[in-house]
Amino acid sequence: xxxxxxxxxxxxxxxxxxxxxxxxxxxxxxxxxxxxxxxxxxxxxxxxxxxxxxxxxxxxxxxxxxxxxxxxxxxxxxxxxxxxxxxxxxxxxxxxxxxxxxxxxxxxxxxxxxxxxxxxxxxxxxxxxxxxxxxxxxxxxxxxxxxxxxxxxxxxxxxxxxxxxxxxxxxxxxxxxxxxxxxxxxxxxxxxxxxxxxxxxxxxxxxxxxx
Numbered sequence: 001x002x003x004x005x006x007x008x009x010x011x012x013x014x015x016x017x018x019x020x021x022x023x024x025x026x027x028x029x030x031x032x033x034x035x036x037x038x039x040x041x042x043x044x045x046x047x048x049x050x051x052x053x054x055x056x057x058x059x060x061x062x063x064x065x066x067x068x069x070x071x072x073x074x075x076x077x078x079x080x081x082x083x084x085x086x087x088x089x090x091x092x093x094x095x096x097x098x099x100x101x102x103x104x105x106x107x108x109x110x111x112x113x114x115x116x117x118x119x120x121x122x123x124x125x126x127x128x129x130x131x132x133x134x135x136x137x138x139x140x141x142x143x144x145x146x147x148x149x150x151x152x153x154x155x156x157x158x159x160x161x162x163x164x165x166x167x168x169x170x171x172x173x174x175x176x177x178x179x180x181x182x183x184x185x186x187x188x189x190x191x192x193x194x195x196x197x198x199x200x201x202x203x204x205x206x207x208x209x210x211x
Contacts, residue, residue, distance in 0.1 A: 013095075014180055014184055015095065015178075015205055016038060016039045016042060016094065017042070018186055019094060020039070020046060022090075023049060023092075024047075024089065025049070026047070027047070027049050027090050028052075028089045028090070029043055029049045029051045029088060029091075029092060030051075030052050030053070030088045030091045030113065031043075031053045031054070032053075032076050032091060032092065032096065032106075033099075034071060035063075036060050036064065037063060037064035037071060039092065039094060040053050040064065040069050041067055041069065044069070051069065051070065052070050052072075053069060054071070054072060054073075054074045054079065054080075055071055055072075055073060056073070056074070056075055061073045076093070076096065076100055077100050077101045077102055077105070077106060080110065080113060083109075084113075085112055085113065086112075086114070086115060087113050087114075088113055088114045088115070089114065089115050089116065090116050090117070090118060091110040091113050091114030091116075092117075092118045093106070093107075093110060093120075095122070095203075096121075097119055097121050097156070098122065098155070098158065099153045099155060099156075100156065101155070103158075104169075104170070107119070107167075107170060111170060111208065111209075111210050116175070116207060117172070117207075117209070118205065118208070119163070119205070119206045119208065120205040120206070121158070121163070121203065122142075122157075122203050123159060123198070123201050123204055124157040124158055124162075125160060125162075125198045126142075126201065126202050127199045128142065128182075129142065129145070142202070145157075159198055160192075160197060160198040160201060160204050161195075161198050164192045164206075167192075167206075167208060171210060172209065172210055172211065173208065173210070174192040174206055174208055175190070175207045175208065175209060176188060176189070176191075176206070176207040177192060177197065177204060177205070177206055177207075178204065179193060179200070179201035179204055180201060180202055180203040180204065181200065182202045
């Protein structure tokens, strides 16, 4: 009998490897909205972190536990207040803030819980999104925004400038911004993005800390 073929490796989402690069090896990490645990698995195996996860769906929690990850079921909108101040070195929210009910409160809690905060999200200010709205007058569907308007979980879409404005309101300092392009390119810079990044980045990753 022929030997079974090994399962193909999972494709790593464009922002996950970049997020892992921002995390200090051995750090205490909370991944909020951790899904099936792909990022936590990367951080555990490659950065040797002490990782914890919070995930809304039971399916996601089960997948994480099956991978040997420490994850509990919970809601970012309501359960972050249960964590003590500065309980983690890094708190991560990847591709989730736009799906929360109250992004401001979620980010406030993350800045309280972690020494640093990492947030990634799709950029609604990308030039192709702007052009689609201008030319067609309809909400765009893109690789980063892959839903029709009536079925999308993204209830608080924003641009990079919108997000940095919220950071200013909350007194959070943008230490590093990683701008991700549609072809997989990445541009890392100190501080917040400028107008060009706001127009050309399909997605962005922000490394924050309280001032």
